[in-house]
Amino acid sequence: MGRADVATTSSKFANGQWSVLVVHPKVRWGSGSASVLKQADRQLEEAVALVNNLPNMIAVDSLIMPVDYNTKRKSIWAAGNLEKLVARRETARATALMVNVDVLSPAQQEELFGIFEVPIFDRYNIVLSTFKEFARTDEARLQISLAEIPYIKHRIHALASKRLHSRPEILHVEQQYAEIEGGDLNEILRKREQDLRRDLKEATRRATEQQSGGSKHSSDAAVIAVVGYTNTGKTSLVKRLTGAESLKPKDQLFATLDTTRHVAKLPSGRSAVFTDTIGFLSDLPIHLIAAFEATLAHVKSADVIIHLRDVSNPDWKAQEEDVVATLKSIGVAREVMAERMITVDNKIDKDTSVDSPESSLSESSSIRISCKTGDGMAELIGVINEKVSIATKCKTIRLRLDVRSPVIEWLYHNEFVVVEPISDGNMLIFDVVMNESEIGRFRKKFAHLKRKN
Numbered sequence: 001m002g003r004a005d006v007a008t009t010s011s012k013f014a015n016g017q018w019s020v021l022v023v024h025p026k027v028r029w030g031s032g033s034a035s036v037l038k039q040a041d042r043q044l045e046e047a048v049a050l051v052n053n054l055p056n057m058i059a060v061d062s063l064i065m066p067v068d069y070n071t072k073r074k075s076i077w078a079a080g081n082l083e084k085l086v087a088r089r090e091t092a093r094a095t096a097l098m099v100n101v102d103v104l105s106p107a108q109q110e111e112l113f114g115i116f117e118v119p120i121f122d123r124y125n126i127v128l129s130t131f132k133e134f135a136r137t138d139e140a141r142l143q144i145s146l147a148e149i150p151y152i153k154h155r156i157h158a159l160a161s162k163r164l165h166s167r168p169e170i171l172h173v174e175q176q177y178a179e180i181e182g183g184d185l186n187e188i189l190r191k192r193e194q195d196l197r198r199d200l201k202e203a204t205r206r207a208t209e210q211q212s213g214g215s216k217h218s219s220d221a222a223v224i225a226v227v228g229y230t231n232t233g234k235t236s237l238v239k240r241l242t243g244a245e246s247l248k249p250k251d252q253l254f255a256t257l258d259t260t261r262h263v264a265k266l267p268s269g270r271s272a273v274f275t276d277t278i279g280f281l282s283d284l285p286i287h288l289i290a291a292f293e294a295t296l297a298h299v300k301s302a303d304v305i306i307h308l309r310d311v312s313n314p315d316w317k318a319q320e321e322d323v324v325a326t327l328k329s330i331g332v333a334r335e336v337m338a339e340r341m342i343t344v345d346n347k348i349d350k351d352t353s354v355d356s357p358e359s360s361l362s363e364s365s366s367i368r369i370s371c372k373t374g375d376g377m378a379e380l381i382g383v384i385n386e387k388v389s390i391a392t393k394c395k396t397i398r399l400r401l402d403v404r405s406p407v408i409e410w411l412y413h414n415e416f417v418v419v420e421p422i423s424d425g426n427m428l429i430f431d432v433v434m435n436e437s438e439i440g441r442f443r444k445k446f447a448h449l450k451r452k453n
């Protein structure tokens with residue numbers, strides 16, 4: 001499949017780019033909702049950024065339109081507001097409409113298409129196309145294909161019942177499915193899902209094998225997952241902490257779709273694998289999150305989770321709630337978050353005067369850093385070191401060894417010596433940090449020496 005497959009069949013797709021009118025349907029939320037915190041204009045801004053992030057789309061105009069009914073009902077707007085929207089589309093010469101809701105139902109698509117006569121996109125379309133655009137590995141591509149299945153299922157029935165016949169905004173892949181004659185579509189999709197899951201399992205196994213291959217301590221290395229809203233600086237942080245030249249931060253949404261793993265040495269001498277994973281986004285359709293389970297699985301089992309927030313963004317609080325909700329939805333329990341999570345505030349070098357007094361009161365437990373200037377890095381490394389020691393049940397052990405002891409070579413060879421030993425006559429005193437399994441290994445290997453002593 002080609003990139004950004006949405007809407008490949010319309011005659012209005014000119015100059016290789018869709019001119020999109022972005023509409024944010026403003027809903028009156030009940031109090032207590034996370035979205036209350038996020039102003040409608042910022043949600044609109046985010047939708048425009050998502051559209052502009054795609055190479056074949058450009059937002060030519062955008063507006064907030066209060067809903068007259070309900071975003072779940074067939075009709076979102078009444079005649080008056082619809083007329084205003086139609087006029088706005090004509091003035092902007094938009095060749096497509098993006099309605100900033102999670103997923104539009106086939107009935108809503110149908111109604112809006114009947115009125116506007118241009119392709120109608122929702123967040124699912126746009127996010128899925130964005131994912132396709134930035135997927136670089138088999139693992140990510142397979143996860144995206146898997147994420148497409150529920151959406152296709154949802155709409156294929158409408159297609160099959162001719163309610164959405166040959167419509168321009170349908171996904172290319174839906175068209176392919178719709179053209180399959182005679183077969184049971186549900187059965188075909190079920191089979192495809194099964195095949196994709198099998199291939200994904202294999203791709204994940206291969207990726208894990210390849211990426212852990214280079215590390216001497218791979219099995220004992222602590223795993224540190226860096227999570228956070230898209231564009232908060234996750235890649236920049238991993239680059240800072242590990243010096244990985246191969247990582248190139250991009251000012252782009254979802255630049256990271258594939259999990260990257262990079263190894264660094266902590267002050268304790270312990271190796272740590274930092275994983276930089278997919279960015280989170282508000283209202284990510286649940287199927288999309290579920291499909292990225294393979295990518296996110298390591299977060300559940302990570303020894304330490306770094307939650308990075310971009311405090312220069314006025315919406316950081318609402319973004320944080322989205323991240324926490326997403327983590328919960330993939331099965332990261334609250335206790336795990338409380339125990340293993342380090343909250344880190346990034347981009348403190350930027351002008352944060354826009355912050356409300358409330359936001360500048362961010363919990364004192366968070367660590368303030370700048371990936372750009374390096375501020376706060378030493379403190380952060382110290383905290384990571386401490387958390388990893390607790391999570392991996394590490395202990396500092398003092399060893400008093402004869403200078404000729406074979407243990408010394410073993411300690412150096414296995415990279416346990418971080419602080420040079422203190423000399424005491426013929427003896428050397430080492431302080432080494434080991435976890436339970438390493439202590440076990442050590443005892444087993446040198447049990448004969450102990451017996452001799």
Ligand SMILES: Nc1nc2c(ncn2[C@@H]2O[C@H](COP(=O)(O)OP(=O)(O)OP(=O)(O)O)[C@@H](O)[C@H]2O)c(=O)[nH]1
Pocket residue numbers: 228229230231232233234235236237248249250251252253254255256257278279280346347348349350369370371372373
């Ligand atoms: N001023 C400033 N900019 C930063 C800082 N950290 C990151 N950035 C910039 O923010 C943008 C996004 O950084 P990334 O590291 O790609 O963010 P990410 O969270 O990995 O992004 P996704 O992969 O989209 O989720 C880039 O342009 C970075 O240069 C910082 O401390 N200060």
